[in-house]
Amino acid sequence: MKKNYLLAPGPTPVPERVAAILGQPIPHHRTPGFEKTFAEVREGLKWVFQTKSEVIMLTATGTGAMDAAVSNLFSRGEKVITVNGGKFGERWTKIAKVYGLNAIEAKIPAGSAIDPADLAKLVDANPDAKAILFQASETSTGARMPVKEIVDLAKKKNLLSVCDAITALGVMDLPMDAWGIDVLITGSQKAMMIPPGLAFIALSDKAWEKSKTADLPRFYFDLAKEKKAHETNQTAWTPAISLVLGLAESLRMMKEEGLAEVFKRHETLARATRAAVEALGLELLAKKSPSPAVSAVVVPPTVKEGKKIPKLMRDKHGVTIAGGQDELEGKIFRLSHFGYCSPFDVTTGISCLELVLKELGHPVEFGKGVGAALKVFAEAGA
Numbered sequence: 306m307k308k309n310y311l312l313a314p315g316p317t318p319v320p321e322r323v324a325a326i327l328g329q330p331i332p333h334h335r336t337p338g339f340e341k342t343f344a345e346v347r348e349g350l351k352w353v354f355q356t357k358s359e360v361i362m363l364t365a366t367g368t369g370a371m372d373a374a375v376s377n378l379f380s381r382g383e384k385v386i387t388v389n390g391g392k393f394g395e396r397w398t399k400i401a402k403v404y405g406l407n408a409i410e411a412k413i414p415a416g417s418a419i420d421p422a423d424l425a426k427l428v429d430a431n432p433d434a435k436a437i438l439f440q441a442s443e444t445s446t447g448a449r450m451p452v453k454e455i456v457d458l459a460k461k462k463n464l465l466s467v468c469d470a471i472t473a474l475g476v477m478d479l480p481m482d483a484w485g486i487d488v489l490i491t492g493s494q495k496a497m498m499i500p501p502g503l504a505f506i507a508l509s510d511k512a513w514e515k516s517k518t519a520d521l522p523r524f525y526f527d528l529a530k531e532k533k534a535h536e537t538n539q540t541a542w543t544p545a546i547s548l549v550l551g552l553a554e555s556l557r558m559m560k561e562e563g564l565a566e567v568f569k570r571h572e573t574l575a576r577a578t579r580a581a582v583e584a585l586g587l588e589l590l591a592k593k594s595p596s597p598a599v600s601a602v603v604v605p606p607t608v609k610e611g612k613k614i615p616k617l618m619r620d621k622h623g624v625t626i627a628g629g630q631d632e633l634e635g636k637i638f639r640l641s642h643f644g645y646c647s648p649f650d651v652t653t654g655i656s657c658l659e660l661v662l663k664e665l666g667h668p669v670e671f672g673k674g675v676g677a678a679l680k681v682f683a684e685a686g687a
């Protein structure tokens with residue numbers, strides 16, 4: 306018998322309360338009952354996005370909301386600045402280019418966070434740019450970007466700030482209205498604790514205004530059409546009904562915990578993971594500015610085939626983490642610590658890592674990583 310544990314940065318585990326709802330018979334969506342649930346979800350989404358704006362729900366994965374952000378905001382040939390700190394930053398550039406935008410890329414080394422001063426220089430060199438597109442948490446490298454500083458810069462230079470918070474929203478504090486973030490995006494299979502299939506995007510008044518003159522083609526992802534439908538507790542197209550019911554429950558769970566507690570829990574889980582990694586003599590890829598959602602760990606030189614770490618953890622022990630992507634394949638592995646995650650998910654992941662490192666010839670004193678994590682939890686009263 307092998308018991309499975311999901312410790313990957315998406316999809317993340319689905320709470321039992323939510324899973325029970327997902328298995329219920331499907332209701333029809335054009336009914337008073339579903340509209341009532343959707344009204345609750347709309348209110349809950351505004352709460353978690355910390356905004357008064359409508360949060361548009363799309364039936365898509367997170368990339369669908371990134372695509373929608375570009376196609377609804379811009380016109381062909383417009384210039385945008387993209388922050389490329391890894392695979393997902395690169396995705397902004399790719400989407401912008403597909404739509405015929407002039408994407409000026411701020412490419413930074415894997416694991417680093419953009420320096421706001423460098424970004425300011427690029428903005429000054431491109432006074433005709435319309436927006437900065439960036440990640441709050443670059444999942445491929447485990448780096449946390451300086452969101453507030455980027456948003457402040459965008460405001461100062463009259464650019465739109467477009468933030469992919471797919472592994473950040475509901476993990477760290479991103480008060481959309483208080484900070485003046487123009488576009489904020491997330492996906493369902495991350496901190497929202499439901500399966501993949503829904504994407505969420507909120508626009509500030511300034512972003513809605515800009516979208517009125519955007520001439521890029523769009524049909525399914527027409528945000529103005531969705532907004533109009535949402536305002537009467539409807540969706541433009543058939544929504545992923547079961548996921549919406551599950552989302553109502555996961556939002557209730559978040560409300561029961563409280564937003565501040567949600568952020569605090571994630572910060573503690575991240576600190577414990579980092580302490581464990583360090584205690585095992587391993588290094589983080591994003592040392593200076595690590596994400597509270599995911600820790601990317603550099604494969605030690607003692608392990609010749611880095612890809613074997615996540616493979617053995619999954620295939621032999623049932624613990625699914627993530628490896629590195631593209632040029633980071635075999636060079637890093639990524640431990641997730643967000644969503645439906647508690648201290649014992651972290652200690653499970655770390656204990657399995659200790660076992661596998663030993664199996665692969667890395668010197669390990671069993672319990673050293675787990676002990677370091679437990680110390681953080683005890684001190685935090687977690």
Ligand SMILES: Cc1ncc(COP(=O)(O)O)c(C=O)c1O
Pocket residue numbers: 314315366367368369393440442443444445469470471472492501
């Ligand atoms: C930061 C970030 N952006 C975008 C995406 C893409 O989301 P999806 O795979 O849901 O389309 C992911 C997925 O992991 C992500 O972590």
